[in-house]
Amino acid sequence: METKYIFVTGGVVSSLGKGIISSSIGKLLQARGYNITVQKFDPYINTDPGRLNPNEHGECYVTIDGMGTDLDLGHYERFTGIQTTKANTHTTGRIYASVIAKENRGEYFGKTIQVVPHITDEIKRNIKMMGKQKKFDFVITEIGGTVGDIESLPYLEAIRQLKWEMGKNAVCVHLTYIPYLKAAGELKTKPTQHSVKGLQSVGIQPDLLVLRTEKHLSQGILKKVASFCNVDEDCVVQSEDLPSIYEVPVNMQNQGMDAAILRKMGIEVGETPALGPWRSFLERFKTSTKEVKIALVGKYDLQDAYKSIRESLFIAGAYNDRKVVIKYINSEKITDDNAAETLSPYAGVVIGPGFGEKGTEGKMSAIKYCRENNVPTFGICLGMQMMVTEFARNVLGLKGANSREMDEKTPYNVIDVMEDQKNLYDGAMRVGAYDCLIQTKNSKTYEAYKTEKLSERHRHLYEFNNEYLADFEKAGMIGVGKNPETDLIEIVELQGHKWFVGTQFHPEYNSTVLKPNPLFLSFIAAASEKD
Ligand code: GLN
Numbered sequence: 001m002e003t004k005y006i007f008v009t010g011g012v013v014s015s016l017g018k019g020i021i022s023s024s025i026g027k028l029l030q031a032r033g034y035n036i037t038v039q040k041f042d043p044y045i046n047t048d049p050g051r052l053n054p055n056e057h058g059e060c061y062v063t064i065d066g067m068g069t070d071l072d073l074g075h076y077e078r079f080t081g082i083q084t085t086k087a088n089t090h091t092t093g094r095i096y097a098s099v100i101a102k103e104n105r106g107e108y109f110g111k112t113i114q115v116v117p118h119i120t121d122e123i124k125r126n127i128k129m130m131g132k133q134k135k136f137d138f139v140i141t142e143i144g145g146t147v148g149d150i151e152s153l154p155y156l157e158a159i160r161q162l163k164w165e166m167g168k169n170a171v172c173v174h175l176t177y178i179p180y181l182k183a184a185g186e187l188k189t190k191p192t193q194h195s196v197k198g199l200q201s202v203g204i205q206p207d208l209l210v211l212r213t214e215k216h217l218s219q220g221i222l223k224k225v226a227s228f229c230n231v232d233e234d235c236v237v238q239s240e241d242l243p244s245i246y247e248v249p250v251n252m253q254n255q256g257m258d259a260a261i262l263r264k265m266g267i268e269v270g271e272t273p274a275l276g277p278w279r280s281f282l283e284r285f286k287t288s289t290k291e292v293k294i295a296l297v298g299k300y301d302l303q304d305a306y307k308s309i310r311e312s313l314f315i316a317g318a319y320n321d322r323k324v325v326i327k328y329i330n331s332e333k334i335t336d337d338n339a340a341e342t343l344s345p346y347a348g349v350v351i352g353p354g355f356g357e358k359g360t361e362g363k364m365s366a367i368k369y370c371r372e373n374n375v376p377t378f379g380i381c382l383g384m385q386m387m388v389t390e391f392a393r394n395v396l397g398l399k400g401a402n403s404r405e406m407d408e409k410t411p412y413n414v415i416d417v418m419e420d421q422k423n424l425y426d427g428a429m430r431v432g433a434y435d436c437l438i439q440t441k442n443s444k445t446y447e448a449y450k451t452e453k454l455s456e457r458h459r460h461l462y463e464f465n466n467e468y469l470a471d472f473e474k475a476g477m478i479g480v481g482k483n484p485e486t487d488l489i490e491i492v493e494l495q496g497h498k499w500f501v502g503t504q505f506h507p508e509y510n511s512t513v514l515k516p517n518p519l520f521l522s523f524i525a526a527a528s529e530k531d
Contacts, residue, residue, distance in 0.1 A: 003131035004265055005170040006140045007159050009206070011147040011195025012177040016212045017248075019072030021175055021239065022142040023079035024249040028258035030080055031273035034137040037130055038076040039088045040069070041123070042144040043151035047093035050431070050459070058304030062457045062509050063088065066432025072142060074308045078315075078512045079249065087130050092151060095122050115154055123158040147174075147198045160203040168266045174199060174206035175239075178213040178221070187215060189225050196229040207264050208235040208257065216240055235260045244314075246282055246513060250275060277514055285318040292322040292528050295343055297331045297366045297383075298352030299359035306352055308508035309380065313350070315513055316520035322528050331362035339369035348376040348499075348527030351383030353459075353506065357406040364390040376499035376526040378519070381460050384502030385415045388464060388492060391477050396468075405462050416465045418488070430458045436490040436505065440480040443493050444501055448522035454481070456490075456505035464489035464504065499526035 008022045019040075026036045046052060050060045050068020061074040069089040077084055099122050103113055131139045143159070145152045163170045176192040192211060199206055209231050211217060217238045226233045237255040242248060252258065259269045294313055296306060303310065310326055317324030327346065334342055343349055349370050351363050363383065367390040370377040379387040385403050392401035392414045400407070403415035436454045438446045446452070466487060469479055481491035481503075494500035501519065511517035 001137050001267075002169060003134070003136055004138050004267075005127070005131065005162065005166060006138060006261065007163075007170065007172045008140065008142045008175065009147055009152075009156070009159070009172060009199065009204075010143075010145070010175045011198060012191045014146050016175050016177055017239070017245070018142050018144075018175050019075040020079075020245050020248050021173070021210055021252075022072070022140050023075045024252050025173065025258065025261065026076065026080040026082070026138075026140050027249045027278070028253055028273075029138050029261075031275055031278075032258065032262075032270065035135060036080065036138045036140060037082055037088065037136050038073075038080065038084075038140040038142065039090070039127075039130060040072050040076075040142045040144060041127070041155055042070055042089075042091045043149065043155060044091055044144075045093040045096075046091055047097055049089070049091065054300045054305035055302050058302060059307045060459070061308065062431060062459045062506065064433040064457060068431065068459065070144070071304060071307045074311070074509070075245075077509075078308075078311060079246075081512050081514055090123075090126050092154075095119060095126065098122055116157060119154050120158045120161065123155060124162055127158065127162065147195055153202070156199070156202045156204060163204065168264070171207040171261060171264050172199075172204055173208040173210060173261070175210045175212060178211045178217060178238075180213070180215050187213065187217060187221060189221060189228070192225055193228050196231075200230075205230060207231070208237070208260060210252075210257075211236065211238045213238055214241050232260075232264075235264065244282070244285060246278075246285065249278065250282065281315075281318060281513055284321065285314075288318050288321045288323045290322055290528075291325050292317065292320075292348070292524060293325045293327065293346045294524075294527060295346040295349045295366075296326050296328050296352060297334065297349060297363055298328065299331050299354055300352075301328075301330065303328065308506070308511070309350060309352065312508040312511040312517055312520045313524065315511060315516045316524040319516055319521055320524045320528050322524060324524065329366075331359035331366065334362035334365045336365045336368065339365045340373075342366075343369055343375065346375070348378070348523060350523075351377065351379040351386060351502075353381035353383060355382070355405075360386055360389075360403075360406055364393070368394055371494065371497065371500060374498045376523060377497075377501075378499075378523045379502030380508065381458075381504060381506055384492060384504050385460075385462060385464075387494075387500070387502040388414050388472070388477070391472065391475070391494075392468070395475050395477070396471055403462050412468075414465050414468050415462045417461060418463050418486075429461045430463075433457050434490075434505070435484055436481045437484045438481045438491070440478055440493070443478070443480040443491075444499055444522060444526075445480050445491050445493060445519065448518035450518070453484075456503070456507055457509040458505045460504065464492070498529075499523060 067086040392398040398412040401412035402410040479489040
């Protein structure tokens, strides 16, 4: 089968959940036996989304091959189980950079370089790039931003051309919003009509409409939208607010969305797949009512800054028949004096990743309390580094111990930049998937993974300083996992503690609905034992 293209655009407002819809389409087509991939095009100028402030833009997700990306790629992976790479993420900045590089190589032969056709051609080339691998039946392309934005225009022009060139092999799914006006007691379709007009005015006729709504929409409203927007009635579906985002694929399937896409593309529809494993996950998710309260200690106030950690915790909860309730606690507010009072209501504590000194002393106060009071504790990246630092200070008695990141002059650099990375600063971070060997079989990590060799994703500059390893191990903090090539410590664990594990890598980037990460499962299991 020739590769087919599905474009997902959004209108009226942002934050409607294009990423969830794109992921759901991917999931439903996969369930029909198709090979799919999902890619994102972001209209901003940044060339490296990894540099965006998490407090503004949410978490930086990381692909296996080491690209810092938009958090929507996390949804793609959690829903579909695919592993994304650099090829799944694009920005306007990168499109321009590549056009300018071509210009510098003389590839345009002195021509005037313009948004149309040069930028739009580059967008088209990138959209089709993964399709060229001939691995995928469907390439789903999510376009960031909202129709009407200045920045989105070149993308829409590229889609217009591709739809024209590809005919039935390309469809556009447009996501819009139906607001409910309380005072009038009415659901309003006008913004949707305008948004579709916006698309039509740049030459794109959407094939399917997904109407986001807080209230159930009657058949009458769906019909009205269909007829005002030139869209077939069976191609207008609603996406009501649901208790969990993981219900969206089932909801879309119930309304026949995947079947409508196939029909539009002239593909035989066949039987509706049962979505067995997905439904049984949902069942567990829904029936897990017993709560387990987890504190997430970090410095970014935006919930989305810890998106993958949160989702990994919720998913691990369902597999443990627990409803995970997460309370975010800003580490800047935690001190040795209030740590007990602040953290005692929680059955487990996650010490979050991050960059910079802010909030690190509070993280250590939290860690000290958890270490001394046998509270299950999961340190991720900077969280692990702070576990190491706290242990150095309060157990090994190394006063002023720190990570070189926080204190240039620390007398005990238990966390430091490795020699070969010293002069590289920007771009020298260890990013992407690396192997890790578990060398201590008598560990929570081995119990969880049940294998000696793992591969997990990293994103950090600083590392455990192996000069101190013997001292740590003598005192009970064990380097249970290390990189087989460099000997860098990837996992530390405290012996004799209920559950006290720190990972230099980010296990949350590798935890999907149907394949939850073993460490998250094990952490929630330990935290659940208490009640
Ligand atoms: N700031 C730390 C480092 O660069 C940790 C980064 C992180 O938590 N992702 O090593």
